Amino acid sequence: MPATATDPLLSPELLGxxxxxELVSRKVFRGRMKGERRxxxxxxxxxxxxxxxxxxxxxxxxxxxxxxxxxxxxxxxxFLEEEDLHFFSLIDAxxxxxxxxxxxxxxxxQMAAALGYVGLCRADRVSVSVLGPEGRRAPVLRxxxxxxxxxxxxxxxxxxxxxxxxxxxxxxALRTSGTGVAVLLTDLMDKEGYESALRMLIxxxxxxxxxxxxxxxxxxxxxxxDRKLIDIEDRDEAEITINAHVLNKYKETVQAFMNSAKxxxxxxxxxxxxxxxxxxxxxxxxxxxxxxxxxx
Amino acid sequence: xxxxxxxTPLHWALFSLIPIGIILLYxxxxxxxxxxxxxxxxxxxxxEDLHVNSLLQRLRRSIxxxxxxxxxxxxxxxxxxxxxxxxxxxxxxxxxxxxxxASMQTTDVDDDANRFERAKRLVSERIEAMSDSETAMLxxxxxxxxxxxxxxxxxxxxxxxxxxxxVTNRPTDVLxxxxxxxxxxNPRRTSEAxxxxxxxxxxxxxxxxxxxxxxxxxTVTEFDLGNLAPTYIPIGSAxxxxxxxxxxxxxxxxxxxxxxxxxATVINxxxxxxxxxxxxxxDDELLDASSVDLPVxxxxxxxFSIESEEAISLKLALDIKDDLAIDNVAYAALTPMRNVSVxxxxxxxxxxxxxxxxxxxxxxxxxxxxxxxxxxxxxxQQRAESGNDDLIIYDRCSPxxxxxxxxxxxxxxxxxxxxxxxxTTTEAWKWNSEPSGVALIDMDRTHPLMRYLELFSLLIFQxxxxxxxxxxxxxxxxxxxxxxxxxxxxxxxxxxxxxxxISTGADGATQTNTNWYAERxxxxxxxxxxxxxxxxxxxxxAPSYTPGDTVRLRVESAIRDVDVERLRDKAAKxxxxxxxxxxxxxxxxxxxxxxxxxERIVDMFSINLFNRSESTVAAAExxxxxxxxxxxxxxxxxxxxxxxRWLLIGMLAILxxxxxxxxxxxx
Numbered sequence: 014m015p016a017t018a019t020d021p022l023l024s025p026e027l028l029g030x031x032x033x034x035e036l037v038s039r040k041v042f043r044g045r046m047k048g049e050r051r052x053x054x055x056x057x058x059x060x061x062x063x064x065x066x067x068x069x070x071x072x073x074x075x076x077x078x079x080x081x082x083x084x085x086x087x088x089x090x091x092f093l094e095e096e097d098l099h100f101f102s103l104i105d106a107x108x109x110x111x112x113x114x115x116x117x118x119x120x121x122x123q124m125a126a127a128l129g130y131v132g133l134c135r136a137d138r139v140s141v142s143v144l145g146p147e148g149r150r151a152p153v154l155r156x157x158x159x160x161x162x163x164x165x166x167x168x169x170x171x172x173x174x175x176x177x178x179x180x181x182x183x184x185x186a187l188r189t190s191g192t193g194v195a196v197l198l199t200d201l202m203d204k205e206g207y208e209s210a211l212r213m214l215i216x217x218x219x220x221x222x223x224x225x226x227x228x229x230x231x232x233x234x235x236x237x238x239d240r241k242l243i244d245i246e247d248r249d250e251a252e253i254t255i256n257a258h259v260l261n262k263y264k265e266t267v268q269a270f271m272n273s274a275k276x277x278x279x280x281x282x283x284x285x286x287x288x289x290x291x292x293x294x295x296x297x298x299x300x301x302x303x304x305x306x307x308x309x
Numbered sequence: 310x311x312x313x314x315x316x317t318p319l320h321w322a323l324f325s326l327i328p329i330g331i332i333l334l335y336x337x338x339x340x341x342x343x344x345x346x347x348x349x350x351x352x353x354x355x356x357e358d359l360h361v362n363s364l365l366q367r368l369r370r371s372i373x374x375x376x377x378x379x380x381x382x383x384x385x386x387x388x389x390x391x392x393x394x395x396x397x398x399x400x401x402x403x404x405x406x407x408x409x410x411a412s413m414q415t416t417d418v419d420d421d422a423n424r425f426e427r428a429k430r431l432v433s434e435r436i437e438a439m440s441d442s443e444t445a446m447l448x449x450x451x452x453x454x455x456x457x458x459x460x461x462x463x464x465x466x467x468x469x470x471x472x473x474x475x476v477t478n479r480p481t482d483v484l485x486x487x488x489x490x491x492x493x494x495n496p497r498r499t500s501e502a503x504x505x506x507x508x509x510x511x512x513x514x515x516x517x518x519x520x521x522x523x524x525x526x527x528t529v530t531e532f533d534l535g536n537l538a539p540t541y542i543p544i545g546s547a548x549x550x551x552x553x554x555x556x557x558x559x560x561x562x563x564x565x566x567x568x569x570x571x572x573a574t575v576i577n578x579x580x581x582x583x584x585x586x587x588x589x590x591x592d593d594e595l596l597d598a599s600s601v602d603l604p605v606x607x608x609x610x611x612x613f614s615i616e617s618e619e620a621i622s623l624k625l626a627l628d629i630k631d632d633l634a635i636d637n638v639a640y641a642a643l644t645p646m647r648n649v650s651v652x653x654x655x656x657x658x659x660x661x662x663x664x665x666x667x668x669x670x671x672x673x674x675x676x677x678x679x680x681x682x683x684x685x686x687x688x689x690q691q692r693a694e695s696g697n698d699d700l701i702i703y704d705r706c707s708p709x710x711x712x713x714x715x716x717x718x719x720x721x722x723x724x725x726x727x728x729x730x731x732x733t734t735t736e737a738w739k740w741n742s743e744p745s746g747v748a749l750i751d752m753d754r755t756h757p758l759m760r761y762l763e764l765f766s767l768l769i770f771q772x773x774x775x776x777x778x779x780x781x782x783x784x785x786x787x788x789x790x791x792x793x794x795x796x797x798x799x800x801x802x803x804x805x806x807x808x809x810x811i812s813t814g815a816d817g818a819t820q821t822n823t824n825w826y827a828e829r830x831x832x833x834x835x836x837x838x839x840x841x842x843x844x845x846x847x848x849x850x851a852p853s854y855t856p857g858d859t860v861r862l863r864v865e866s867a868i869r870d871v872d873v874e875r876l877r878d879k880a881a882k883x884x885x886x887x888x889x890x891x892x893x894x895x896x897x898x899x900x901x902x903x904x905x906x907x908e909r910i911v912d913m914f915s916i917n918l919f920n921r922s923e924s925t926v927a928a929a930e931x932x933x934x935x936x937x938x939x940x941x942x943x944x945x946x947x948x949x950x951x952x953x954r955w956l957l958i959g960m961l962a963i964l965x966x967x968x969x970x971x972x973x974x975x976x
């Protein structure tokens with residue numbers, strides 16, 4: 014049964030399954046706060062990493078006194094420091110996302126919630142925000158207890174933020190100083206193109222994932238006959254007579270569009286994940302995202 | 310395969326605009342269903358790809374447009390009426406003669422309402438089977454022929470003309486129709502035969518004469534078919550049942566006017582024995598009935614007797630459902646008496662006075678006797694001018710100017726003059742002999758004025774023969790010449806008697822000139838004069854006419870117009886001529902007709918078929934036309950097989966397909 018707007022974004026069963034997952038970053042980021050994630054950066058933890066000679070100024074508490082007793086040299090015992098990961102979910106909340114049943118925006122919010130919860134469970138810093146100025150009021154969350162705060166924010170997100178991907182990402186990049194994993198939840202339906210937005214994220218040294226959300230009605234529209242198509246965002250009109258030939262042509266265009274996005278992403282180490290809104294969010298998170306290395 | 314275009318070139322030109330309009334509409338695009346989509350981005354991209362070869366591509370993909378154009382094409386083909394017909398040995402010119410006489414109302418045909426409808430159907434089928442090179446004319450005939458359509462190759466005109474043809478209640482006279490057809494097929498010479506300089510005005514054109522009739526008409530002998538090739542298509546069967554009333558009249562007893570004697574003749578003119586009850590009704594009230602049971606060809610006389618002093622309308626109906634209904638009903642009427650006004654200008658005439666005052670004459674006549682000096686008074690001038698008198702009798706005197714009414718001159722001549730060709734005028738009437746003894750030798754007994762008269766025993770002491778103007782009729786002939794003549798004058802009639810009844814001797818004494826006043830024939834003659842010349846209505850039965858006849862009636866001069874009504878029909882106003890004569894032409898329907906002035910019935914007449922030839926309805930196997938005997942063609946005419954109905958069905962199927970396709974696309 015398709016989810017409705019009033020259903021909770023994440024079911025309790027899914028929450029249970031998400032707790033066992035972990036966000037994966039293909040890049041090593043320096044966390045600001047201590048987290049559960051093992052970092053390549055040596056620091057304080059319980060996991061041994063290496064020894065090095067003591068130099069003046071080192072913390073005396075890190076000196077391995079047992080080694081000093083045996084070797085009469087001062088060594089510092091280094092541990093792998095456990096860091097947190099900064100996880101950004103960027104939701105495209107333009108009017109075009111308010112389409113389909115369930116709407117693409119709802120699916121995007123579910124994905125953001127699911128991934129955010131995975132991050133919260135692993136003590137990562139999680140920031141779930143919509144593109145555009147509205148994203149400024151998105152809270153930065155940490156800890157499992159912040160789940161409700163995150164869900165409350167997501168519930169408040171409505172469609173209608175008709176900013177282009179470029180402007181939305183640019184605004185995000187300007188207000189965000191750090192790096193991390195950025196998941197862009199969008200349908201890529203931007204007449205100005207999505208390329209500059211993705212380049213901007215790459216430029217910010219983000220580990221970028223693009224979840225390309227499309228509804229089945231977009232991929233295979235149930236339209237026939239003489240129609241006046243009205244763009245839900247800019248009320249642009251296109252008069253068209255839809256017959257089998259035109260429809261096939263349209264499907265080819267959609268496929269070409271997805272292929273070009275995938276190609277663009279793969280050239281720039283962006284993970285491109287096509288998502289159909291009729292696919293349950295559990296399946297997306299536990300199977301597709303796992304397969305593509307977003308979570309493990 | 311042959312084609313019959315049902316549209317004119319102008320119509321085709323307009324029709325050709327339809328497919329152009331459809332294509333234009335297709336591009337203008339009608340109403341589009343608005344649909345919201347997340348983005349027109351990908352759709353526009355799709356359209357851009359398709360627009361690379363836009364027009365043809367768009368047309369190629371539009372099944373709806375193709376279906377619409379196919380429908381129009383099928384409609385055009387249907388309007389061309391494609392069909393197949395066999396070869397006919399046509400001469401290229403056809404003359405359709407369609408019988409519209411009463412006998413064509415016979416209902417002995419299957420599939421059609423009556424013979425006439427079948428004839429129409431057969432003519433229609435032959436018209437449809439005409440090739441483009443054939444021309445045809447259509448003539449209908451009953452007792453008169455009517456060219457409904459002269460030669461044309463336009464089937465629409467022929468069809469229209471055929472739709473105008475209607476069956477009548479009239480008898481048949483095929484000769485007029487043959488003459489109409491003959492006029493074109495056999496053009497006559499310009500002048501008299503034998504003239505060596507004579508030239509043919511036009512080439513004789515052979516034509517097929519197609520006669521659709523039941524053959525119920527007299528043999529035509531005085532007619533040469535010439536270039537006409539006759540084909541007789543008999544309509545109807547040879548086995549019929551038909552009882553017919555061929556005579557029906559009512560007469561008042563002369564002695565007892567309230568007694569009415571009614572006579573009827575019923576004949577079995579079918580080919581099977583028949584029996585029926587004859588019902589006599591008076592103004593829809595049953596009066597009497599009688600049964601008839603007749604073998605084939607036999608006839609029976611029916612008589613009834615009733616009492617009525619009023620004007621009555623009688624109807625005799627045979628209660629039988631035979632093949633021809635119109636002759637199962639007959640009508641008769643008795644007219645009311647009518648008063649006429651007679652002015653007698655005389656120095657004194659007792660016999661005339663007595664004859665005009667008999668009880669019988671007194672009922673129908675109001676007479677006024679004035680001396681000859683009265684003619685010089687203003688009162689007389691006004692009466693003569695106004696024509697208020699139905700008759701003026703001038704006894705031994707003559708007016709300077711003839712009055713505007715009928716006149717009877719006794720021993721004197723009318724004063725009117727006639728114009729000669731050289732511009733001079735001469736007296737219309739002349740004495741043709743000197744006064745002498747008269748011996749009557751001849752009499753026109755057929756004339757109404759001379760009915761019931763026996764005059765050869767008269768003694769006439771002195772008389773002069775009369776010479777009337779052109780158109781005069783001699784009613785009484787004597788050894789010295791015409792003695793009684795009647796002649797028309799500007800719509801009136803003048804009757805002139807060549808001898809006096811009462812003479813004035815040289816000594817001025819009055820003496821009788823004839824013994825007529827003592828004879829029975831004298832008051833009868835005066836009564837005849839009143840009835841015929843003064844226009845007094847007959848007290849006997851109203852006359853019966855056949856359908857379509859022009860009925861001439863003389864009514865009182867003072868009446869300007871009359872209402873003529875068939876019982877239960879709406880009255881029609883008919884004007885009365887200056888001489889009190891009215892002509893009634895709307896007499897197609899059988900029935901009793903009343904002529905009324907206001908609420909007063911002034912005259913009556915009946916319309917009945919009463920035609921043995923029409924009632925003999927067994928279809929003739931062959932007919933005699935001119936000097937040829939034409940056998941009926943049993944097979945009928947060749948019929949054209951047409952496919953336009955199939956094309957129309959195809960159009961409907963395509964329309965349904967289009968509806969279905971459209972429904973699928975919009976859904």
